[in-house]
Amino acid sequence: MGFPKTESGVELRILQRLFSEQEAQVALGLRPQSESPQEIATRLKADANQIEAFLDRMSHHGLIYREGDRGGRKYGLLPYMSGSNKFQMKVLGNHEHAEDGESYLPTLLKEIATSRTHNRQITLVEDNLPVDVEATPWEQASEIVKQSDTIALCACRCRAGQKLLGKGCSQPIDDICLVFSPFADYCLENDLGREITYNEAMKSITRGESAGLVRITLNVQQNPTTMCQCCSCCCAWMQAIETMDFATEVMPRSSYQAASDMEMCNGCEACLTVCPTKAITMSKDEKAVVNISRCLGCGLCVSECPVESLALHKKAEIVLPPATWDDLLVALAQEKGRPYFYPRT
Numbered sequence: 001m002g003f004p005k006t007e008s009g010v011e012l013r014i015l016q017r018l019f020s021e022q023e024a025q026v027a028l029g030l031r032p033q034s035e036s037p038q039e040i041a042t043r044l045k046a047d048a049n050q051i052e053a054f055l056d057r058m059s060h061h062g063l064i065y066r067e068g069d070r071g072g073r074k075y076g077l078l079p080y081m082s083g084s085n086k087f088q089m090k091v092l093g094n095h096e097h098a099e100d101g102e103s104y105l106p107t108l109l110k111e112i113a114t115s116r117t118h119n120r121q122i123t124l125v126e127d128n129l130p131v132d133v134e135a136t137p138w139e140q141a142s143e144i145v146k147q148s149d150t151i152a153l154c155a156c157r158c159r160a161g162q163k164l165l166g167k168g169c170s171q172p173i174d175d176i177c178l179v180f181s182p183f184a185d186y187c188l189e190n191d192l193g194r195e196i197t198y199n200e201a202m203k204s205i206t207r208g209e210s211a212g213l214v215r216i217t218l219n220v221q222q223n224p225t226t227m228c229q230c231c232s233c234c235c236a237w238m239q240a241i242e243t244m245d246f247a248t249e250v251m252p253r254s255s256y257q258a259a260s261d262m263e264m265c266n267g268c269e270a271c272l273t274v275c276p277t278k279a280i281t282m283s284k285d286e287k288a289v290v291n292i293s294r295c296l297g298c299g300l301c302v303s304e305c306p307v308e309s310l311a312l313h314k315k316a317e318i319v320l321p322p323a324t325w326d327d328l329l330v331a332l333a334q335e336k337g338r339p340y341f342y343p344r345t
Contacts, residue, residue, distance in 0.1 A: 001079040001119060001332060002111035010104045017097055018088060023058055026051070027077065032329050034067055034074035060190055062087030067182045079329075081108050081236065082120075082226070086157045087192060098164045109240050115335040119328060120237060120252035121321060123215040123227065124312065125299035130256075133314050138221045138321060139255060145201045147223060148180035153204060154193035162234040171211055171231045176204060178227040204229075212274050214238065214298045216252055219321045220328050232276040251277070254297035256312040260288045264309035271301040271310060 003011060019027065029044040037052035044051065055075045059066035065078045078084040091097040112119065126142060129135050137143035145151065155174045162168030175194075178201055179187045187193045196204075208215065208229035216237060218224040232238040237252060258279070267286035272278075279294035280301060288310065302310045322328040333339050 001081060001083075001329075002108070002114075002336070003080050004107055004111045006104065006107050008103070010100050011107075014097070014100050014104060017091055017094070017100075018063060022054075023063060026054060026058065027064060030064060030075060030077045032077050032079075033326060034065065034076035036074055040075065059186075062190060062192075065183075066186060081112070082228075087187070087190065093164065095164055098161045101161065102165065105236055105239070109236070115332045117322065117328070117331045117335060118219045118252050119332060120216050121219040122252050122254040122296045122298050123217050124254045124256060124297055125209055125303055128299035128302040128312050130312055130314060136221070138217075138224065141205050141215060141227070142202065144180070144217065144224055144227065145178070145198055145205075148184065150181045150184040150188070151196050151198070151201050152179040152184040152187040152193035153177075153196045153200065154179055154187055156229070156234070158228075158236060159231065159234045167234075169231055169233045171213065171234070172207065172229075176208060176213075176229050178204060178229075180223060180225050180227070182223075183225040209300070209303065212276070212300055214276050214296065214300065218325065218328065219252065220325055221321050221323050223325070225325065230276075238276055251296060253295075254299075255315055255318050256297040256299070257292055257295045257315055258290045258297065258299070258301055258310055259313050260290050261309045261311070262287045264307055266307050266309070268306060270304045270306060274300045274304040276300065 005011060015024070026044065029040055037055060038048045040055065041048040041051040052073070055064065056066065056073070058064050059075060062084060064075055064084070066073055066075050068074055078087070085101065123139065123141050123144065126140050129139070137147070153175050154177045156172070156177050159168050159171060159173045163173065179193060184195070188195055205215070213229040213231055216228045216230050218226060228235070230238055240251060265287045267282065269282060271280045271288050272282070276298065277294045277296055279291045281289050281291065283289050297312065299312050302312055322331050330339070
């Protein structure tokens, strides 16, 4: 997803705080697709057993990803955002690192916006799906949860980081964001969350909806691995709406958009309060008006409307998400002219 240079050098401060020189050299030998220690050792011209032990330590610090059981583990790179910045144990609670992360955010978002394919999508409030439309599994939180063999419940790193800086809000930090297989196993082994059942996961989702949080998942059809429950004041994606000119391009969305029935609207303004992107305003005659360019299609406003004047409608043109995580990364790399990490046979 990119890790661009800046004039300030903030990206180097982040890397120097995270990696030793030896860890950086090893990381340069990895690929986004997970590989065996033998494959990595061959590329680095190193002993496979020594490399595996070193990779395992790096993965427990959240610097790289690992999957599989001992004896058959594979290792690979993670994007910095959103990826390894969620898992880095070395710097949790480091105030300077939190400040550097916030300083680097605008540059990262500009980099992310250089690809046509979004790397995140909105999973809307399921109860507000139109009854006359057959929803796909990746549009329904309950179906996403069902797909996962293992579910981990984790803290919100965005709100935790903002709290560290003396900012943020009163929205839930602990036990609110969901991680699914295979990332769930990684989180559990790294003590970044606790394992929960399907019913517990659905309770967390209900808790997020009640708090007015927006669910953001990977923009894939199969195994989205993460489901963040985001607020507009702390989440990087949500902050972009207010701070960056290209926000409407970079923001993840669902396949739906909200519409207001002006005749039914009673002008109570409940929808204005809950809309995370301020996509709803009031007309001169005190009726709710939806700005489609800012609407995420999350459905929170529909839940809040007491007279059912708001509803979600399927968009006329739908771009299907890539099938898998690997397909998503390949698409992003090709669109940015960086396909060299992803050889295809």
